[in-house]
Amino acid sequence: xxxxxxxxxxxxxxxxxxxEDTTILKAAEKAGIWIPTMCHSDYFEPYxxxxxxxxxxxxxxxxxxxxxxxxxxxxxxxxxxxxxKVKWIRKLIxxxxxxxWPNVKVVREMAEQLGxxxxxxxxxxxxxxxxACILCGMCVNMCNDVVxxxxxxxxxxxxxxxxxxxxxxxxxxxxVCGACAHVCPTGHIKMVLEDYKGKKPDFTLGPKAxxxxxxxxxxxxxxxxxxxxxxxxxxxxxxVCANVCxxxxxNYDMQDEIVExxxxxxxxxxxxxxxxASPMAQYGYGRLDNVYNSLEFExxxxxxxxxxxxxxxxxxxxxxxVGIIHCIGSRDTNYHPYCSRVCCxxxxxxxxxxxxxxxxxxxQFYIDMRAFGKGYEEFYTRLLDEGITMxxxxxxxxxxxxWQGDGEPSLMIRCEDTLIGKFREIxxxxxxxxxxxxxxxxxxxxxxxxxxxxxxDGFFLERHPKLDPTSTATDGVFIAGCAQGPKxxxxxxxxxxxxxxxxxxxxxxxxxxxxxxxxMVQEEYCSGCRICNGLCPYNAIEYLEEKKxxxxxxxxxxxxxxxxxxxxxxxxxxxxxxxxxxxAELEGLMV
Amino acid sequence: xxxxxxxxxxLCNWCSYTGADLAGVSRIKSAPNVRVIxxxxxxxxxxxxxxxxxxxxxxxxxxMGCHLGDCHYQEGNYKTIRRIPFxxxxxxxxxxxPRRLRLEWxxxxxxxxxxxxxxxFTEEIRSLGxxxxxxxxxxxxxxxEAVAV
Numbered sequence: 001x002x003x004x005x006x007x008x009x010x011x012x013x014x015x016x017x018x019x020e021d022t023t024i025l026k027a028a029e030k031a032g033i034w035i036p037t038m039c040h041s042d043y044f045e046p047y048x049x050x051x052x053x054x055x056x057x058x059x060x061x062x063x064x065x066x067x068x069x070x071x072x073x074x075x076x077x078x079x080x081x082x083x084x085k086v087k088w089i090r091k092l093i094x095x096x097x098x099x100x101w102p103n104v105k106v107v108r109e110m111a112e113q114l115g116x117x118x119x120x121x122x123x124x125x126x127x128x129x130x131x132a133c134i135l136c137g138m139c140v141n142m143c144n145d146v147v148x149x150x151x152x153x154x155x156x157x158x159x160x161x162x163x164x165x166x167x168x169x170x171x172x173x174x175x176v177c178g179a180c181a182h183v184c185p186t187g188h189i190k191m192v193l194e195d196y197k198g199k200k201p202d203f204t205l206g207p208k209a210x211x212x213x214x215x216x217x218x219x220x221x222x223x224x225x226x227x228x229x230x231x232x233x234x235x236x237x238x239x240v241c242a243n244v245c246x247x248x249x250x251n252y253d254m255q256d257e258i259v260e261x262x263x264x265x266x267x268x269x270x271x272x273x274x275x276x277a278s279p280m281a282q283y284g285y286g287r288l289d290n291v292y293n294s295l296e297f298e299x300x301x302x303x304x305x306x307x308x309x310x311x312x313x314x315x316x317x318x319x320x321x322v323g324i325i326h327c328i329g330s331r332d333t334n335y336h337p338y339c340s341r342v343c344c345x346x347x348x349x350x351x352x353x354x355x356x357x358x359x360x361x362x363x364q365f366y367i368d369m370r371a372f373g374k375g376y377e378e379f380y381t382r383l384l385d386e387g388i389t390m391x392x393x394x395x396x397x398x399x400x401x402x403w404q405g406d407g408e409p410s411l412m413i414r415c416e417d418t419l420i421g422k423f424r425e426i427x428x429x430x431x432x433x434x435x436x437x438x439x440x441x442x443x444x445x446x447x448x449x450x451x452x453x454x455x456x457d458g459f460f461l462e463r464h465p466k467l468d469p470t471s472t473a474t475d476g477v478f479i480a481g482c483a484q485g486p487k488x489x490x491x492x493x494x495x496x497x498x499x500x501x502x503x504x505x506x507x508x509x510x511x512x513x514x515x516x517x518x519x520m521v522q523e524e525y526c527s528g529c530r531i532c533n534g535l536c537p538y539n540a541i542e543y544l545e546e547k548k549x550x551x552x553x554x555x556x557x558x559x560x561x562x563x564x565x566x567x568x569x570x571x572x573x574x575x576x577x578x579x580x581x582x583x584a585e586l587e588g589l590m591v
Numbered sequence: 592x593x594x595x596x597x598x599x600x601x602l603c604n605w606c607s608y609t610g611a612d613l614a615g616v617s618r619i620k621s622a623p624n625v626r627v628i629x630x631x632x633x634x635x636x637x638x639x640x641x642x643x644x645x646x647x648x649x650x651x652x653x654x655m656g657c658h659l660g661d662c663h664y665q666e667g668n669y670k671t672i673r674r675i676p677f678x679x680x681x682x683x684x685x686x687x688x689p690r691r692l693r694l695e696w697x698x699x700x701x702x703x704x705x706x707x708x709x710x711x712f713t714e715e716i717r718s719l720g721x722x723x724x725x726x727x728x729x730x731x732x733x734x735x736e737a738v739a740v
Binding site for chain 1: 597599605606609613626628630631632634635636637638639640643644647648649660661662663664665666667670674698699700701702
């Protein structure tokens with residue numbers, strides 16, 4: 001690296017000492033002298049496009065006009081920032097700009113500051129707009145040099161010059177970082193909310209940056225970078241987050257670590273997935289506007305959600321009425337025959353909150369009202385007093401209709417009200433579906449890892465549905481929460497506490513009891529053929545070189561008996577399931 | 592009196608036995624002809640057990656285990672799937688119709704599948720008729736009570 005020496009620059013008579021290669025602009029700033037700029041920003045390297053920062057540099061007998069933003073201070077130069085020549089140039093530039101963009105604020109302000117009023121010229125490209133693009137190129141620089149997304153660029157030359165997108169089409173690589181809009185001096189570039197027509201916005205995640213805090217309740221509550229969407233990992237650009245972080249806590253080189261921990265007991269509480277109602281075309285989820293599933297509506301109700309907690313439709317208006325449909329995918333022979341347990345109560349909760357926050361009429365379409373817990377039935381009765389309409393009859397379909405015949409468009413729920421024995425069509429502005437709770441999509445893969453089974457509904461199988469709902473058939477592996485079956489929060493907490501207590505009691509004992517069912521080699525009969533060695537999935541059988549026989553390590557053997565069946569000498573016996581015992585069973589069965 | 596097949600079932604403890612138990616708990620009706628012997632794993636089933644079962648008078652044998660990939664002991668059922676199909680080809684040489692030996696995978700949640708298999712296999716054996724081997728006649732000569740043929 002070249003050694004940087006200090007040089008003295010003479011700017012307008014003032015001496016100022018700066019590092020060699022500092023630009024005149026920066027040196028002047030140090031000396032307290034203002035030089036006007038239009039295309040300069042500290043975000044990127046100066047590139048001298050607007051020429052407004054032109055100054056006169058005298059070296060010896062020669063003087064020349066250079067742009068202060070990128071001309072380096074070399075030893076012994078003398079700069080005049082306000083000479084006649086400089087003033088003439090500035091006047092020319094500003095008049096050219098004013099003639100083309102007479103109404104742009106930054107142009108007018110700069111002209112005023114420099115004492116220039118009316119332009120002498122009339123531009124062929126005169127643009128009356130207040131937010132016209134003044135071709136400063138700052139957006140291009142941000143996009144190409146800082147963020148390195150490469151979306152914006154200049155096209156054409158001369159008076160036809162303009163800032164464009166590639167092929168004038170919407171760019172896929174634009175990450176909507178807003179850097180261009182942020183740096184644009186005229187407000188020509190705007191960030192606009194896209195119309196979601198035809199595309200479903202992801203409510204549960206919402207729009208967020210590539211660096212984000214996962215949830216408000218995240219532990220530890222630190223941001224994480226999604227390397228798939230972060231532009232730094234694609235182009236090595238941006239790094240804004242690292243630059244603004246004061247304690248310098250951001251490290252782009254961190255890698256995922258795989259940590260191996262030895263444990264004795266495992267508790268699986270991997271939760272559930274929400275049934276996707278898209279295949280049920282009759283309810284219009286994913287097709288009609290304002291049809292939400294329960295998690296999406298939770299996001300809407302949440303004060304940190306997309307609407308700040310207000311109950312609003314897609315078009316931003318409050319709904320006139322809301323329909324809540326129970327049992328979407330539950331209690332349904334076509335999807336899941338079981339009851340998802342929690343939906344009746346959260347449907348009532350939604351009704352209560354909608355009633356609280358809006359004047360909407362609220363309808364519940366239910367098969368049964370399952371208010372089984374402490375205080376639940378009382379809550380239901382309270383809701384009846386709030387004027388919620390309960391219609392006993394599963395909704396048949398959601399169609400587009402109109403509001404009370406006055407032509408205002410809305411949705412319509414068709415159902416049978418079994419209590420009055422009539423078909424009804426209820427106009428609603430918003431439909432909330434109570435989707436089934438189903439096992440996680442990857443539950444089969446998780447299951448195989450731990451050698452546990454699943455019950456017919458797909459949730460992990462407990463050892464006994466009444467007497468042992470937290471253990472599994474595999475010793476040391478416990479299950480809790482919705483991984484074992486749909487349940488609400490109090491039940492999950494109770495089950496998880498119970499599983500934790502079971503685990504702690506095993507850990508506290510300090511020793512583990514193992515089943516006596518295991519294999520053993522009868523040494524006299526073993527021929528040392530070693531067929532059994534390779535069969536054992538737990539590598540519990542070792543070959544003893546000195547004795548030339550195989551030997552079972554008791555702590556590792558799980559007692560499956562595969563080696564017993566395979567032993568050609570019948571040297572291997574399986575305690576509890578010996579050949580003699582099984583053959584005796586056979587004989588007993590055939591009587 | 593209609594012929595009632597005597598079928599021996601070797602069920603692995605973790606999947607098929609639990610599945611059979613589920614069938615019972617769910618009160619699913621199935622034929623009573625399958626007499627169950629529980630082993631820890633279907634890999635424990637020695638081919639000699641199957642042959643012994645036929646020898647002492649079973650009309651059919653079914654070996655049930657966990658689905659491939661789901662074995663409680665990781666790979667036991669892969670050993671079963673090597674042994675039993677080979678045995679099916681072997682019993683033909685003994686004069687036993689290979690349809691009398693079956694290998695089925697039944698998981699712990701498949702109670703109705705277990706019941707369906709039991710019913711189906713019972714009917715198949717019923718249509719095949721009782722198994723008579725010359726060894727049965729020999730055994731009957733020796734100890735008539737020992738062989739319930």
